[in-house]
Amino acid sequence: MLSVSEIFYSLQGEGRYAGRPSVFVRFGGCNLRCEGFGGKCDSYYAVDASFRESWGKYDTKRLIAEYEFKKPYLYADTVLTGGEPTLWFKDAEFREFAEYLAASGTLVSVETNATKEIDFGFAPFANFVYALSVKLSNSGEAKESRINPAALTSFIKHSNHFFKFVLDADMVASGKAKEEIDELKNEFGIVPQNIYCMPLGASKEELLGNAKSVFEFCVEERYCYSDRVHIRVFDKKRGV
Template sequence: MLIPLKKPSNGGFEIKTRISEIFSSIQGEGKLLGRRQVFVRFTGCNLNCNYCDTSLSRDPGYGEEFDIDALYEKINELITPDFHSISFTGGEPLLHADFIKEFLEKYPLPALLETNGSLPDEMAKLTELVQYVSMDVKLPEHEAVSDWDDLMNQEIKSIKLLIKKGINSYCKLVVQPSTTTDTVACIAARIRDEIQDTSKISLVVQPVSPLELWAGKTHKLLEISEKAGEYLDVLTIPQVHKLLNLR
């Protein structure tokens, strides 16, 4: 795939960043489920979620250093006829927002940003460049932070920004067998009350993997869906790539 080049907005200075892995696979989560993507997994994360399945990527020193052109060359090698978009994931890709911005300005490929949404100012740098955003909303049980309410406030700011910019986006909520329907209802209600127009955002309920954890408990997913559906458009989607033994 040939991509028209654009001059970097930084005047030509080539920035670098650290990436843990780059690979092609099927998107197994959320509303782009089944789409062929090239995944770019950045290192480093500002959160420490207890269900994280890419724990190596939390380490900011893990992986290999790439500049913008080297990343494009690697992505271009992996593009197949069924290619849909790049997935910028992590770790937390918004820790690398300046790099992603420069990359997409020079190589304007269609892109999905998979983020925890806790850095709305960094998100704002990319709203003219990405077409899709999957925002992983955190529950109090997920993240050992001193002020979960502040984290939620930052995520709400990101949701409002995405809606304002008209980006095709959705919230993802990872639930565990221990997650209560009241907790999910509280999150869904808060999002609904903040954004008001519920047609602008969907909530994807994602049961934590492995699915063996849900043996004899899958009825709870129906209860969670029903409760969340009182406030938002809701979908329940497991990690399908793991069911298919794909990366």
């Protein structure tokens, strides 16, 4: 059975597809904790084991029914998020769901920390778009946990992807943001037009405290800036 924290319809608030109508399927569980992000990540309710009981248990049939129920009549993109959705990519029921999505013609983007290698020989996975939210040192995770060279190389080689780095004002001011992104760019041959930098912010106040520094950093480094529209508009409210 698949663990799903929530399914909802909204507008994508981040990254390359910001503003687009989307159905979000948030899977439960993550292989990281990212306690550097203010003690817990902004999706802690899809990560923390204490929330496990609140996750719905879905077989493929029930998941498709719920997904279709939440989807408006008109076209919408699909966002597979978490937690870490790729933890489910070997699961037979998840693969059935992926086949269903691929056949439906929806644009599927996967929000991933890019630490797990994906089977791109499975056609639906090769057609998804991957938002590679590779964690930097401000996540509080050890480098060996947050960067998997083999997985990253495979995503870059086989997928339609873009990178999404979460930065805070201190990281920009100290030069660590530039240093760490440059290191990744050089090691993996990442092109600047595929790099989005997004301000850290689980609340509107925190977002506003980081946004200007990150925006200016993007102007200077020729990167794309990604806001967090849902935080700016709804603050800490979930499922929007």
